[in-house]
Amino acid sequence: MKPSPSAPVLRRLEKNAREASARAYAPYSKFAVGAAVLAGSGKIYAGCNVENACYGLGICAERAAVFAAVAAGERAIRCVVIHTPTATPTAPCGACRQVINEFGPEARVVSVCAAAGRIDTTLDKLLPGAFGPGNLDL
Ligand SMILES: O=c1ccn([C@H]2C[C@H](O)[C@@H](CO)O2)c(=O)[nH]1
Ligand SMILES: [Zn+2]
Numbered sequence: 001m002k003p004s005p006s007a008p009v010l011r012r013l014e015k016n017a018r019e020a021s022a023r024a025y026a027p028y029s030k031f032a033v034g035a036a037v038l039a040g041s042g043k044i045y046a047g048c049n050v051e052n053a054c055y056g057l058g059i060c061a062e063r064a065a066v067f068a069a070v071a072a073g074e075r076a077i078r079c080v081v082i083h084t085p086t087a088t089p090t091a092p093c094g095a096c097r098q099v100i101n102e103f104g105p106e107a108r109v110v111s112v113c114a115a116a117g118r119i120d121t122t123l124d125k126l127l128p129g130a131f132g133p134g135n136l137d138l
Pocket of ligand 1 (some may be wrong): 026029031032033048049050051058059060061062082090091092093
């Protein structure tokens, strides 16, 4: 079976995530993260982490990207790519896994970094037994 998204689309997502990481606002952690999501329409939405002087109020790149997609009218997430300018790739935090689950329970999740190492997995592997919208069907 052909991989989804295709290699050229995945390359575009990686470029968008890398460019978004350069726009991260991370003066406190110095850990710049960029994310790009491929939404149901085929459009790509990017996000970066945005920190705050009130430390707990920062938001991760992945959630910023998902929320940008939803604000544009999207309701499905097919793929999330995360870029960090580090030597090893970074998997999404638990909060972001839960948010991705809402719109892309079977999304492909790819983490890339400044070196060749990558993580290429799926949301259901990262968040097995997830609580999701279906659990609220009483
Ligand atoms: O997957 C991750 C992990 C961390 N961060 C952000 C949160 C915080 O701003 C900084 C350090 O945790 O990196 C992300 O955006 N995505
Ligand atoms: Zn997160």
